[in-house]
Amino acid sequence: MTDNNTANDSSENTQDGRTHDLQASDNNNDSTNNTNVSTSYKQEYEDLIEVLKEKDKEIETLKQKTIELENEANTTNYKQEK
Numbered sequence: 001m002t003d004n005n006t007a008n009d010s011s012e013n014t015q016d017g018r019t020h021d022l023q024a025s026d027n028n029n030d031s032t033n034n035t036n037v038s039t040s041y042k043q044e045y046e047d048l049i050e051v052l053k054e055k056d057k058e059i060e061t062l063k064q065k066t067i068e069l070e071n072e073a074n075t076t077n078y079k080q081e082k
């Protein structure tokens with residue numbers, strides 16, 4: 001009888017050990033998933049920064065063209081007033 005109980009206790013310990021191993025494996029998978037998500041967000045962030053830099057260049061170009069057109073309009077108005 002004692003041997004049977006000892007065997008059951010040993011079996012339970014083995015199962016508990018497997019349970020802990022599975023939990024550790026799940027934790028490792030969660031960590032990997034978090035790293036992948038973090039890397040994905042970082043890439044998305046970097047891509048958005050590039051888009052913003054391009055938009056800033058476009059804005060500067062449009063500002064410059066606006067100044068040129070305003071100067072041209074002022075020159076035309078000045079000539080018409082004379």
